Amino acid sequence: MEFIDHSLVKKDTVMARVYQETIVDSCREKNSLIVLPTGLGKTIIAALLTVYRLQKHDGKVIFLAPTKPLVMQHFQTFSDVLNIDKMEFFTGTVAPSTRKELYKNKKVIFATPQVIENDIISRRLDLENVSMIIFDEAHRSIGDYAYVFIAKKYMEKGKNPLIIGLTASPGSQKDKIKEVLENLFIENIEVRTDSSPDIKKYIQDIDIEWIEVDFPEEYKKIRKYLEKYLENKLKILHNIGFLRSASLGISKKDLLELGTRIRKDMNKNYGKMDKRYFIGIMAQSSAIKIQHGMELLETQGIIPFLDYFERLKHQKAKSAKEIINSELIKKALNLAKTIETRHPKYEKLREIIEKEIKRCKNIIVFSQYRDSAQKIVDILNDMEGVRAIRFVGQSSKLGDKGLTQKNQKDILEKFRNQEYNILVATSIAEEGLDIPSVDLVLFFEPVPSEIRTIQRRGRTGRRKAGKVIVLFTGKTRDEAYFWVSRAKEKKMHKILLQMKNQLKKKEYIEKQTKIEDFVKIIVDYRERSPVVKYLSSHCLVEQKNLPVGDYVLSERVCVERKSSEDFLRSLMDRKIFQQIKNISESYEIPILIIEGEDLYSQHEISANSILNAIISIILDFNVHVIFTKDPYETMLILLDIAKREQQKEKKDIPIRGNKKIMEIKENQRYIIEGLPHVSATLAERLLKHFKSVKNIFTASKEDLMKIKGIGEKTADEIIKVIEEGYE
Structure with missing residues (x-):
């Protein structure tokens, strides 16, 4: 060697x-x-x-x-x-x-x-x-x-x-x-x-075995009700011109793309208020939900299927309510509740594990869904010699708490040390975690993604021969996914080899964008938009804790940026008006940028309500409103405004704006709100207690701490800002 x-x-x-x-x-x-x-x-x-x-x-x-x-x-x-x-x-x-x-x-x-x-x-x-x-x-x-x-x-x-x-x-x-x-x-x-x-x-040999199970006859009766409901929705989409055909063979991907297309089209024509868009969105949303329910029935069984529809009952979306109230769906659910037959995959899984556990030191079972993963763990732990544990992501879902990173680490360590010998995992175990190589990888269902298939398969056969078993239900989505994943993997290798042969060395190094020394934009450190990345390629970006707004472009211009989704969310909880009031009171030229082309289709808020809110922002708060289609366009507008403002004369940009006319009370509040951790409410309390700005600035630490909302740390920071020399 x-x-x-x-x-x-x-x-x-x-x-x-x-x-x-x-x-x-x-x-x-x-x-x-x-x-x-x-x-x-x-x-x-x-x-x-x-x-x-x-x-x-x-x-x-x-x-x-x-x-x-x-x-x-x-x-x-x-x-x-x-x-x-x-x-x-x-x-x-x-x-x-x-x-x-x-x-x-x-x-x-x-x-x-x-x-x-x-x-x-x-x-x-x-x-x-x-x-x-x-x-x-x-x-x-x-x-x-x-x-x-x-x-x-x-x-x-x-x-x-x-x-x-x-x-x-x-x-x-x-x-x-x-x-x-x-x-x-x-x-x-x-x-x-x-x-x-x-x-x-x-390469270590990996024995790959595909095992087919039959789709139970009782399940087919439930599926017929779901197909009838889905067919009705597809006919609606076809009749109003959004689908060429009402074929039940439409894929989930095609339906998702259809939803995006309808919303984009709706945004371009939002002034027309065409009912066709709202009908289309409702039908598309219902179709997606029913397709998911059918997939659960075909690939996972009755219990995950019923659990999913139980969760739909708690959703506020109109499409969910319509589904639950549908006579066809009621019949499907009532029939499902009478069926005691477990999906044949579970019995087949038990049979496989009973045989393989005798020769395998450790096994990973991949399941697409958390509910099924828990059911698999319960079934396997009833078997002799099996020590199974569920392994899921960090996010918590309705009635299902996720695993913290520490929990995940502990489980993997115990799996490595043989305290557990079967890991029943969702997609979290496919990528990004240090999971030891195993003797057997078992897919509870095929996945249509070649990336995920390769990653799952890669968990075995690293240092010695391994085995992969894929369970699939015949004449269902499972079987379709089986063929799709195989075809995609072959296609990937073909494309890569073509590109390798065609690829010639090119001059990819772009001319470094000249950063104009005179253009600087101050960005709130909490702003996580791609806009910040784009700006950093064209101007100096300085991140600070801004008391109001997201971007300060000059001593008189400050911008609050909202994605269309953020804007609607803040409109629903009324926070937007306080934010707008703050920026309006602090800067001579306050601007609100609303970013995105789906303002009128994201939430169940009427277009009139949205327009009235925008009109109020313009007229009642004297704030300029600019609409952009994406982060890149937002960056271009911010950059152009900053250049225009800063080219006149070279001067530092203040973090806080300069309003030309303020009443004495407003000026006093404005000064006190500039102190560390002092909100508008806290500034009001301080002024009411001490009666003047001077008294606040000369107050002792003990006196400051008497005010509700000011602790020792805040008091120390206030005094430090007032007393420390400027360098």
Whole structure:
């Protein structure tokens, strides 16, 4: 057995594998996407590339992964195989000031992308001397995900940039793969499949078995009622011109896309108030819900099916209420309640586990739904020799509390130590967690995603032969998903090989956008919109704790930004008017930007109510209202206003605006509201108690603490602001 011999690689830790060395040689000077089956050492390839880049260009290497457990896992692998002392991992829990120092002193940094994104925006991290950034789970590099922003800024700023993307599957849609390649500035693709000649001898055999069960006759009767209801909704959509055909074969994806299309069309024509849109949205929403119910019946059984409709009863949406009150659905539910037959998958699962538990040390059962996962655990724990545990995500759902990260870690440690020998997991176990390789992976149902199928399958066969069993119900969605996932995986490899052959080296490095020194925008540190990322490419962005508004563009202009959904939510709870009042009282030119093209279709609020609220904001509060279609357009407007305001004369932008005319009482409140942690209510209390601004400024700590709402910490901070010298 031959090992890599290098001063920066620990002795006898990294086996010399020709395919890994070939990939390293191909990728060390070109931005590359590396697509390898799970368990073939993507992290080791990244480690060897790190050694090369640090020796050639010095600088630093950043390794990004989407979750904290993955960040720690990669850090541990590098620590095990590399002789590099200056390595560190951190997430958002590490203080910004500490991170700034770590960037200066460390050679290899492991982090989640959100942390790096924030530190680039805040200018805590300079990318100039970063010699390589590794993007793990690179298929996420689409849309507004942080990877996209980081890659763009890196290619603009880096002196010797190199991007390496790692993934087991970038997907099967050509446009999505193309988007990943463009967003990561990829010049080179290295792809291997299970059948690639240079990796065959390193691939452990994985025995894949597909087991079909019959769909019970009693269940078919329930399905007929659901199909009749669904057919009625599809006919409505067809009759009003939103669907070409009322075929029951329409997919969930097509229905979701239809909903988006209807809402966009509605927004373009909102003034016409065409009833067709509201009828279409109601029918589409009902159809989606019924399709989901049918999927549960076909793939999971009666109990998850009934539980789902029970949850629908508690939903406020009109479509949910209409479904529950439908005679067809009532008949379906009444029939379901009389059926005691359990879905045949459960008996088949029990039969398989009874046989496999004798030879398998550990097993993962993947289930799409939490309800089914719990039912599976209950069934399995009745069997001799089985110690099963449910493994789900952190979010809590109606009547079902999620697992904290600590709970997840504890369960995985006990699974690793054999306290549990079967993990019954939802999609949380597919990606982003350090789960040990297992002897058997069992799919309770197929999934139509090739990415998820590959990730599930990759949990076995890493160091020794493994086995995968997929259960599916014949002549149902299960069977359709079975064929879809197989076809998508083949298509993915075909597309990647085509792109690899077609890909030529291009000049992806864009001209660095010149940042105009005179343009600076102050942004509230709580603002999490993509607008902030876009602005940072065109002007100086300074993040501060703003008392009002989201963006300060000059001493007289402040902007409150709301997405259409945020605006409607704040309209429903009446918070918007207090926010508008605050910005109107604080700045000479207050602006409200409402962002998004779906203002009139997101919530069940009438268009008249929305228009009346906007008119009130303009007339009663003297606030300018601007509508934008997306974050990018918002950025362009903010930038143009800031340039126009700041080009006149170069001066610092105050955090708080300057109203030209205020009454004495307003001025007094305005001054006191500028003190740390002092709200409008607290400012009123202070002024009423001390009678003047002067008395507040000369009050002792003890006197300040007598005011309701002021504790020791707040009192200390107020006195510090008043007494400390200005530098």
